[in-house]
Amino acid sequence: MRNRIINKLDLYRLFWRSFCLQAVWNFERMQNLGFLYILAPVLNKLYPEREKRIQSYGRHLEFFNTHPYFANVLVGIVARMEEEMAKGGEVKPEEISAVKMSMGGAFGGIGDSLFWGAWRPFTALIACVLVIIYSKKWEGAWLAPLIFLFLYNFLHFHTRIQGVMEGYERKTKVVGLLKKMYYLRTIWSSHIIGLALVLLTVLVLMFRDWQAIERLYFLAFFLSIVLLNRWRISSAKLLYLLVGISCVGAYIF
Amino acid sequence: MIAEILLVSFIGGLLSLDVSAWGQIMVSRPIISGPIIGLLLGDLKTGLIIGVLLELIWINVISVGAAIPPNATIVAVTCLALIILTERTLPVGNNFQGSYRMVVLALTMPLGEIFKRIDIKQRKLNARFVHYLDREIIKGNLKAVERVNYFSLFLFFLKGLLFSLVAISVGLYILPKLFSYLPFAILVGLNFAYRLLPALGLAIAFNTFRGL
Numbered sequence: 249m250r251n252r253i254i255n256k257l258d259l260y261r262l263f264w265r266s267f268c269l270q271a272v273w274n275f276e277r278m279q280n281l282g283f284l285y286i287l288a289p290v291l292n293k294l295y296p297e298r299e300k301r302i303q304s305y306g307r308h309l310e311f312f313n314t315h316p317y318f319a320n321v322l323v324g325i326v327a328r329m330e331e332e333m334a335k336g337g338e339v340k341p342e343e344i345s346a347v348k349m350s351m352g353g354a355f356g357g358i359g360d361s362l363f364w365g366a367w368r369p370f371t372a373l374i375a376c377v378l379v380i381i382y383s384k385k386w387e388g389a390w391l392a393p394l395i396f397l398f399l400y401n402f403l404h405f406h407t408r409i410q411g412v413m414e415g416y417e418r419k420t421k422v423v424g425l426l427k428k429m430y431y432l433r434t435i436w437s438s439h440i441i442g443l444a445l446v447l448l449t450v451l452v453l454m455f456r457d458w459q460a461i462e463r464l465y466f467l468a469f470f471l472s473i474v475l476l477n478r479w480r481i482s483s484a485k486l487l488y489l490l491v492g493i494s495c496v497g498a499y500i501f
Numbered sequence: 502m503i504a505e506i507l508l509v510s511f512i513g514g515l516l517s518l519d520v521s522a523w524g525q526i527m528v529s530r531p532i533i534s535g536p537i538i539g540l541l542l543g544d545l546k547t548g549l550i551i552g553v554l555l556e557l558i559w560i561n562v563i564s565v566g567a568a569i570p571p572n573a574t575i576v577a578v579t580c581l582a583l584i585i586l587t588e589r590t591l592p593v594g595n596n597f598q599g600s601y602r603m604v605v606l607a608l609t610m611p612l613g614e615i616f617k618r619i620d621i622k623q624r625k626l627n628a629r630f631v632h633y634l635d636r637e638i639i640k641g642n643l644k645a646v647e648r649v650n651y652f653s654l655f656l657f658f659l660k661g662l663l664f665s666l667v668a669i670s671v672g673l674y675i676l677p678k679l680f681s682y683l684p685f686a687i688l689v690g691l692n693f694a695y696r697l698l699p700a701l702g703l704a705i706a707f708n709t710f711r712g713l
Contacts, residue, residue, distance in 0.1 A: 267525075268523060268654065271651075272650055274627035275624055275625050281649065301643065316525055368527065369560050373560065375556075396533070397527065439711075470703060477705055483558045484610045484611065486705070487606070494694035498693065
């Protein structure tokens with residue numbers, strides 16, 4: 249059993265502080281101050297001598313950028329490496345920088361496509377569809393946003409806590425963590441469910457809220473927006489297009 | 502009224518923190534911030550509807566790397582506050598509720614872009630904090646790290662608060678006048694547009710999921 253300086257409570261403290269990662273996000277070195285802020289209690293504990301502590305703070309002022317949730321994996325890894333270095337192990341400061349740089353980029357890519365690209369749109373869509381379909385009777389509709397919050401944050405908090413813990417335990421072998429997170433695979437395939445949900449909602453709206461020939465307008469409008477959006481016309485412009493067309497249309501008819 | 506505007510701006514400031522500065526537990530998404538503002542102003546139903554419409558419209562907004570997308574939270578907060586507060590002044594049994602909502606929506610939409618510009622300015626200025634800390638840490642003033650973090654968080658909060666306060670106040674001044682100028686034909690057209698709005702959101706959601 250190796251003697252540890254960082255205990256479980258410190259790791260939870262890192263987790264709690266990790267919410268502030270982007271508090272001083274800047275274009276020059278991005279999340280560097282957030283990362284230093286998260287790590288500060290651990291650095292204070294590891295380096296009681298003032299001179300070394302100042303040095304360790306200075307080292308973490310370097311550029312750092314990754315996905316905010318997966319940053320916790322790196323927080324865990326760096327805490328462990330700093331601990332080993334403080335105890336006189338053979339970890340060099342350059343190694344810590346290298347790990348922060350290389351793994352930061354990799355986790356950034358994974359996190360962006362996993363959370364921003366797939367999980368958030370998917371959970372948000374579920375809530376939106378629930379509200380739209382149940383909008384005729386309002387008793388239960390307010391539950392939908394809560395469902396979104398719980399679904400989304402289940403994976404979010406799991407990633408944050410596991411990130412710190414596993415990163416600290418396994419160091420750079422943490423890439424295996426991604427294999428362990430088998431549920432990721434189900435999220436990759438969620439876009440098919442998402443497409444089906446959208447189409448179902450369009451059909452429900454078409455037959456519930458519109459009558460006779462108006463249904464065709466509705467469907468034609470949906471399809472044309474799909475096409476226009478495909479050509480990278482932004483949401484705001486599409487909204488103005490809708491306003492313009494309907495105003496002109498009202499004058500003509 | 503004034504107390505309500507202040508309360509909404511305060512909550513708007515807190516919610517806009519969640520976009521990136523603190524947490525990102527997604528209370529900043531329109532689908533959550535909409536109902537929250539609705540609840541504060543006593544109209545949860547409107548909050549839910551507009552929240553869902555805005556969520557679908559901005560569902561593809563992703564901040565990859567250093568890119569900063571238009572701010573959906575500030576649009577949701579100001580748009581909902583303006584819709585609920587102006588609807589109180591409209592005569593009861595108005596047939597064109599949807600048209601007025603559409604006007605508010607169209608007018609608050611650019612706020613997301615404007616707020617994004619301010620956000621970029623602030624993030625450029627944040628580099629000054631980095632240089633400040635570069636000097637302070639060499640001097641041995643390690644407590645400055647925490648202070649700078651909290652101060653920057655406070656600035657992010659203040660930015661959201663002031664922006665929504667100004668936007669809601671200006672909107673409340675302009676909108677009732679604008680409503681009274683709108684001709685009948687435009688109102689009919691806008692009402693139709695409001696009914697089509699879910700299709701717009703769903704089409705954008707469709708493309709988001711097709712593009713994954």
